[in-house]
Amino acid sequence: EVQLVESGGGLVQPGRSMKLSCAASGFTFSNYGMAWVRQAPTKGLEWVATISYDGSSTYYRDSVKGRFTISRDNAKSTLYLQMNSLRSEDTATYYCTRVESVVYWFAYWGQGTLVTVSS
């Protein structure tokens, strides 16, 4: 059974940093691209970043470029999101997802971790 378990969320002050983790199990992690999708309270879904199966390619939405870094450790089957210079508008539940095939849909989602940026 595919499982994605996020951790690392919490309350952080504006301008500070936070690192999220996503532990994957139930599949060969190194075979799949992975992504982070977020959802602000009472709002819709918003793609944040994607990383290729081997970490060689990364993609970001414009609003997080230069502040967020997606990475992975295939030996540990773990996905990361390093978030720097956090802003109040980054407040959201962050979901880890597995990227499928060459058409790139998100078949599996973690339960999410809440990040609150507030002073």
Added chain:
Amino acid sequence: DIVLTQSPALAVSLEQRATISCKTSQNVDNYGISYMHWYQQKPGQQPKLLIYEGSNLASGIPARFSGSGSGTDFTLTIDPVEADDIATYYCQQSKDYWTFGGGTKLELK
């Protein structure tokens, strides 16, 4: 950026058909494949994949869900609607990076 537009809400009666639309600002088809996918999200839960590539039913999803469309106009149909289907539905494109529609909240009449 490709923008996806959905109606914010749809009211439907149980055992009736629900049709949820998604319009994209650019064509999301490529070589005969629609880079359009649909998700269901219930309050307090993570999204769940329903349909991928426009019309393919994801594993474990009941056959009362179906997807159709091409180019810039897509539809998710639920027929018949059951009480468990009350949720918010999102379309998503993956042809040019990834964007989601604003979501359609399915409500009971």
